[in-house]
Amino acid sequence: MATYSGTVRGERFTFNSLARLLAAATPEKSGDQLAGVAASSARERVAARRALADLPLRTFLSESVVPYEIDAVTRLIIDSHDEAAFTPFSSMCVGDLRDWLLGDMADTMSLQQAAAGFIPEMVAAVSKLMRNQDLIRVARKCEVVTAFRNTLGGRGTLSTRLQPNHPADDPRGIAVAILDGLLFGAGDAVIGINPATDNLGNCYDLLCTLDDIRARLQMPGQTCVLTHVTNAMELLKRAAPVDLIFQSVAGTQGANEGFGVTLDILQEAWEAGLSAQRGTIGNNLMYFETGQGAALSADAHHGVDQQTLEARAYAVARAYDPLLVNTVVGFIGPEYLYDGRQIIRAGLEDHFCGKLLGLPMGVDVCYTNHVQADQDDMDVLATLLASAGVNFLITVPGADDAMLGYQSLGFEDLAYLREITGSRAAPEFEAWLEAAHAGGGLLEGPGGILENMGLVA
Known part of the structure; x- marks a missing residue:
């Protein structure tokens, strides 16, 4: 299993799985603290977000947070993924996706076309890099009828x-x-x-x-x-x-x-x-x-x-x-x-x-x-x-x-x-x-x- 790392002011943090990286990058939630998966400090959270921003989106297609072999939801996510819809984003990292979503190229039509190419872990990851106003700006461009x-x-x-x-x-x-x-x-x-x-x-x-x-x-x-x-x-x-x-x-x-x-x-x-x-x-x-x-x-x-x-x-x-x-x-x-x-x-x-x-x-x-x-x-x-x-x-x-x-x-x-x-x-x-x-x-x-x-x- 891959490990990931990020550095803040000379202090290096290592995350031993994709799930651990995502959890550490998440804004503070009492549920994550209860589960024992939350970042131990604000500094660790920033380090995780830096590592997450540089993570290629394709990583989410090769490493599942819940193993494919034991979970029907994981199998649904991977087996139904639309590779053609994902192709325009296949060379991006999570930070690139955030920049694209906040830019003018991400309009209602392009977001509708892209939806089938995104899997949940991708959109969860990019949300962790966003301020509240970013979440509002992007969601407002989406239209689902x-x-x-x-x-x-x-x-x-x-x-x-x-x-x-x-x-x-x-x-x-x-x-x-x-x-x-x-x-x-x-x-x-x-x-x-x-x-x-x-x-x-x-x-x-x-x-x-x-x-x-x-x-x-x-x-x-x-x-x-x-x-x-x-x-x-x-x-x-x-x-x-x-x-x-x-x-x-x-x-x-x-x-x-x-x-x-x-x-x-x-x-x-x-x-x-x-x-x-x-x-x-x-x-x-x-x-x-x-x-x-x-x-x-x-x-x-x-x-x-x-x-x-x-x-x-x-x-x-x-x-x-x-x-x-x-x-x-x-x-x-x-x-x-x-x-x-x-x-x-x-x-x-x-x-x-x-x-x-x-x-x-x-x-x-x-x-x-x-x-x-x-x-x-x-x-x-x-x-x-x-x-x-x-x-x-x-x-x-x-x-x-x-x-x-x-x-x-x-x-x-x-x-x-x-x-x-x-x-x-x-x-x-x-x-x-x-x-x-x-x-x-x-x-x-x-x-x-x-x-x-x-x-x-």
Whole structure:
């Protein structure tokens, strides 16, 4: 195995593997400290970044951070690599790639063409050499458009998942939350519920509730109950109205097995979703969630830093042509991202890496109450992500998910972000909202939302 070295003010640091080099170059994260892979000092971190900047990109194709022989995600990454798309970058080192990304030659079209040539470890490596503003500048140039019943990710749009979770899965409480979100223009990415009771009967009822609301309102959007992918396949067999198939994924085979999935199961689910033919203008139907620290929490990290493993999770998502991918950036807890500063950095890293790999990237801008963060930190991250061209964000009533017990963004935050960036909802969804408002039926009257959602007699 190769070794790498870097020198700072005459002090030489040696890194005995590619994984060790990447970990030492990573901005400070409590999860890496917990795993024992973080740099021991700021000086060592600088030395690692200097060594990483001079590392040829081809190194990542010949030395894997998790061995090819033991890990299905590594095999997916290497076996699906597009050598033709990589050719323009094949003589570059990581520092050269950073310079190219920040230059004028890296425009939207060239980034789209390059995406298949990049593997996760490459984009994770270059992110470690970037300031926050660099991550924003490059991600803003990326454009990833997907479609199901509406078109998401177009330039100048900012979409949201409307998350109407309810501690008792009460249909009326869910309907009120949906109404609240729709009045702020939320929900164009998806109306997605985390079920409080994750059994097939309850998920079936929730799916029918959501689909009934969507059909009554003639809303050009998609719905999802975020149950396990195997449940979604069984629900499809029962003719349930399954639009999107959801699954949490991670960057190693072991971590995915901890979620109860394999690549073969994801392939089967994708094919089952396609066969249902519920999309009207597109066939992107997979919805994946990720989060830094997932592999470490499953004790399946192989000594690799959590941000590199997070980027590897995007290779899993990319294989199934998803409609939506989002990192739940501050959800796992302070063991992995300690405070607001670390959460902000992680959110920008995740968005940057996902977009470079060609994914329709969103972020749940969130934190738990035992993290050293508050809503002001979330305001900062949300504003930066909106400036960076994030495809979608998560929004919940009052920015407080009472069922999952964490803090996210509220519907009012969406209104603020669209106002300051001049961004708009998905075009089909926006046209529907405008038509409903122009007809005087958005809230009341025959055919209005209140009546159609069963909230008035």
